[in-house]
Amino acid sequence: MFDKARVSTPSSAATPSSDAEATRAVVQDFLAARLAGDTQRLVEIFADEVDWMLAENPGVPWIRPRRTGVECAAQFSELMEYTVPEDARASVDAFLVDGADAVLMGHVSGTVRATGKAFAGPFALRLTVEGGRIVRHHLYENSLSIAEACAPDQ
Secondary structure: OOOOOOEEOOOOOOOOOHHHHHHHHHHHHHHHHHHHOOHHHHHHHEEEEEEEEEOOOOOOOOOOOOOEHHHHHHHHHHHHHHEOHHHOEEEEEEEEEEOOEEEEEEEEEEEEOOOOOEEEEEEEEEEEEEOOEEEEEEEEEOHHHHHHHHOOOO
C-alpha cells in the first residue's frame, strides 16, 4: 500500500539501544522494499514463520490469514492486484521503537479496482524483529471502510 511518491515519514533520532537501532534498520528496510514493490526483498525480511494478524474481513480478497514469510510478502502483490496503485496513499505519523518492537501509526487510503470505491482511515502496525527478520506483523486499520469499498453496489 505504500507508494514511494506518496508516503511521508517523520524524521527521528536514533535510540541508544543497539536492539532498537537494529529494529529500526529492519523496519526501514521493510518500508523501502514495500515502496519499491520488491517482493523478493520482503521474503528475505520476513522470518520463515510470522505471527501475522489482521482482522478477518471475508469481503476483502487481500486480507486473509498468513503464516510464512512468502505468504506475508505476497500480500503486497495481492494488494496491488485488487487496488488502483496510482490512488494508493500512506503516511506514517509516528515511528516508535522499543527494543525488538516497532509501532508505526498513520493514515492510508486507496481505491478498489473492481468497484471504483475509495477507502481511507488510520492504521497502526506493530512489528517485532528477531535475528534481523520480522517475526510479528500485526496491522490495525479501518476494516469497515475497506469492506465497504470492496462491496459491489446492489
